[in-house]
Amino acid sequence: MAGSRSPRVVAPELPVARVAVDVSLPHLDRPFDYLVPERLHADAVPGCRVRVRFNRQLLDGFLLERVAESEFPGRLAWLERVISPEQVLSADLLGLARTVATHYAGTLSDALRLIVPPRHARVEQEALRPAVAPPARPRAEPWSRYEHGAAFLEAVHAGKPARVVWQALPGEDWPARLAEAAATSAAGGRSALIVVPDHRDVRRLETACAALLGEAGVVALTADLGPAERYRRWLAVHRGAVRVVVGTRAAMFAPVHDLGLAVVWDDGDELHAYPQSPYPHARDVLARRAHSAGAALVVGGFARTAEAALLVESGWAHEVVAHRDVVRRAAPRVTAIGEDDTQVARDPTVRAARLPSVAFQAARSALEQRAPVLVQVPRRGYVPALACARCRERAHCRRCAGPLALPGGTAEDGAARPAACRWCGATEAAFRCSACGDRRLRAVAIGAGRTAEELGRAFSGVTVRTSGGGGVLESVPAAPALIVATPGAEPVAEGGYGAALLLDGRTLLARPDLRATENALRLWFAAAAMVRPAREGGRVVVMAESVLQPVQALVRWDPSWHAALELDGRRELGFPPAKRVAAVDGTPDAVADMVDSVELPSTGEVLGPVPLGEVDEDGAAERERALLRVERHEGRALAQALRDAQAVRAARKNTEPVRVQVDPFQLL
CATH class of the missing domain: 3.40.50 (Rossmann fold)
Structure with missing residues (x-):
């Protein structure tokens, strides 16, 4: 028949492609098999971007692998197009995406959106950036002010998985110290990845690294770069031309080769928490990357978080701190x-x-x-908090020690609503300050x-x-x-x-x-x-x-002492990092449905739900939050239960969405 298409011929070898299709529905979070036509046989390589027909639509995806046969008993659709033969999704990045999705109860497609930036065809056609020779090893004297500092750099140069929590001295030129650690890793033939909170820190760190490695020896990845320039730098790292990467939170996914050192500076800054699903945190992602790659890890800062204190307490990481006499002279x-x-x-x-x-x-x-x-x-x-009007001590819930707040709206009798806990929802109609005994509250x-x-x-x-x-x-x-x-x-x-x-x-x-x-x-x-x-x-x-x-x-000037106290307090109250907690946000009906759908592990418990502040004309909450809490060793089971519950709700075509965050940076 005139104008009819010639029949497609299947690829001669490994004719089935397993594709991660770009769909976020939890019940479709799995690879799908497609037939590879002969014309795409050479370009359809694992890790490339492809386009497939899914639910009568053309969608993008990543080709994960080629296999000889499919386990699907029905008829397979064809691979429509290879967008680019560039293998942007390496095996390491795919493993990282699966780890992030599993840990944070997200989908693989959500993780892949964060890990692989959008394509720019013109950038892919540019000449390859020449690889930079390893630099000379920098001197270790500045790190000698810290106990075990010089030994840590020696371990980094030798490629050993040294994991440390670094307590920077007052007045320390921390960009220079981190640049020395990165250059030490590069001198040993391995890569370094440093994540800092904001672009001002990136500029200081990039300047310090360029002084030791040269401007061509370091790449900065930040959100303020244009899409083309960001993809250009990302490709330079992916192709192995640059071994040292610095950047903000998105750089935690940088495709470095042979990772030797991962660093997160000031891990308590909220900017390290990604605001998009599945809401990963730079410290946790880099810790998992370092563990998987057998690389060194630095969690550094002038202060110390409870999460960093737990790393030290558990023995998974060691302290790199200065002697008290050195601290006193510098403070x-x-x-x-x-x-x-x-x-x-x-x-x-x-x-x-x-x-x-x-x-x-x-x-x-x-x-x-x-x-x-x-x-x-x-x-x-x-957010203004409630405090004692007399001594200004924070107002706490007697049930769970959470912060008290005044909810919006009025009670049925027209009176103002009493203070209520923002965590468990319990009301506090008879507040009494634990410090001075006063009953009055004030806003800060x-x-x-x-x-x-x-x-x-x-x-x-x-x-x-x-x-x-x-x-x-x-x-x-x-x-x-x-x-x-x-x-x-x-x-x-x-x-x-x-x-x-x-x-x-x-x-x-x-x-x-x-x-x-x-x-x-x-x-x-x-x-x-x-x-x-x-x-x-x-x-x-x-x-x-x-x-x-x-x-x-x-x-x-003793941040480690306070971090240990903070960790003990979290353990007593049952909050992260002592326990794993997931926050479920949405409308009251959606949150209730989600909580009912989750099969919690044996140690699981539910706190709330409580209003998130928005109320309608009748004073009812428009959005609520429930907290699901388990013992730390059951964190993986909690994440899996949340994934399963979301898949069930999606399959039932529940129209009201919920937002799920595992170990959210803020519980309110």
């Missing part, structure tokens, strides 16, 4: 509110004032020494913009600069100035700051969040580490009571 002097009677006698309002006299004195002293002063103010967007508020205005009036003639939001300063000169910055936006000061004022400490500590104290201490350490040592006049004033444990950790 600034830290002053807390009300730490001695003399301070209170001189300023009776020291505990209530937002900027007491001791802070003014520290700032004036630094300015007189011609040094800049850092003023850290909590950023906008922190902040004012970042007003801080700069007040300081400008208090220090007339002194330059006041702000850093945060849309205007972040990279660095400031060694000149007298007041730098008001939000957490994470503190600019680097030449020669270090003369003083740092950490304002609104109570606000940070009172956040309705499981990680409130841990995060506050992390932000304080990051700012205080930028201050000159005490022997050079450096001073830090934290606006929080000296009796609080996180404040004591800052005063003593």
Whole structure:
């Protein structure tokens, strides 16, 4: 017949292609078999991008493997097209995608979207980037200030799976130290992958790496790159032209060859948690990559998270810390509110004032020494918390120790609703402060913009600069100035700051969040580490009571002590990382259906559901969250149960979606 297509001929060898089709439905989360036509036989290689017909639509996918026969008894459809013969999905990346999907109760297609960037045909046709020769091994003296630091670099160079939690010293040039570790791995013939929170950190780290490896020896992968440039750099790594990769959270999936060192800096920063399904965290992904590849791992920072403390406590990782004498010589002097009677006698309002006299004195002293002063103010967007109106201690639930909040709407009799727990949903109609016994509650508020205005009036003639939001300063000169910055936006000061004022400490500590104290201490350490040592006049004033444990950790500069306490508290309360927890979000009906569909392991329990804040006109919750909790050794079983429940709901064509996050960074 005129115009009819010639019959397709099957490929002469391995005629069946197993394809991961780009569909996110959980009940379709498996490979599908397709026949390979003879015309695509040469290009249809494992790892390439293909296009297939699925449910009467043409969809993209990845060819996973070629086999001789299919186990499917029915008639197979044909492979329609090979989009590109470039083998972008290697066996290592496929294994990583499956690991991420399994651990976080997600689908393989969701993981693959995060791991393999979109294709740009023009970039694939460009000439191959020449491979860079291994660099000379850098000297290890800077790491010798830390106990076992030099031994760690020796293990990295030898290709041994040394796993450490690194406690950086105050004032440490951490980009230079990490660049030395990466260059040591590259000198030994293996690759290095370093993930940091934001693009400012990437720029500093890339500069430090280029100084040791040359500009061609390092690649930076960040979200602010254009799609074509990002794919160009990704291909350079995938093809083995570059061995050292630095970047933000997306770089945790970089296709490095022969991984020898994986690093995550400041793992407590929320930017390390990916906001897209299946919501992986850079620390956990890099730990699994290092374990699988037999590579070294560094979890570094000025502070320490409970997750890092668990790695050390379990023996899976070891500490790389400096001796206490070295820490004391490098640290600034830290002053807390009300730490001695003399301070209170001189300023009776020291505990209530937002900027007491001791802070003014520290700032004036630094300015007189011609040094800049850092003023850290909590950023906008922190949720006001409920606290005791008398002593300002955080308001906790008596049942599960979760944070109390005031729900929206009114009760049936028109009265205001009582405070309720944001974790378990229990109401607290008769609050009594555990510290002072007062029954009154108050909200905690902040004012970042007003801080700069007040300081400008208090220090007339002194330059006041702000850093945060849309205007972040990279660095400031060694000149007298007041730098008001939000957490994470503190600019680097030449020669270090003369003083740092950490304002609104109570606000940070009172956040309705499981990680409130841990995060506050992390932000304080990051700012205080930028201050000159005490022997050079450096001073830090934290606006929080000296009796609080996180404040004591800052005063003593002992983050490991506080991390151990935090881990013990999480273990007592039954929250991550002591236990595995999954959050299920959605409409009340969808959450209830999902919870009923999950077959929890033997140690499983359900907390909630509780409202997420949105209410309709009748005061009913529009979205809720339920927490599913199991013992840590049953975490894999919990993830599998969640995957199975989502598959059942999808097969029943439930129209109301739910969001499932395993070990969410924030429980609220």
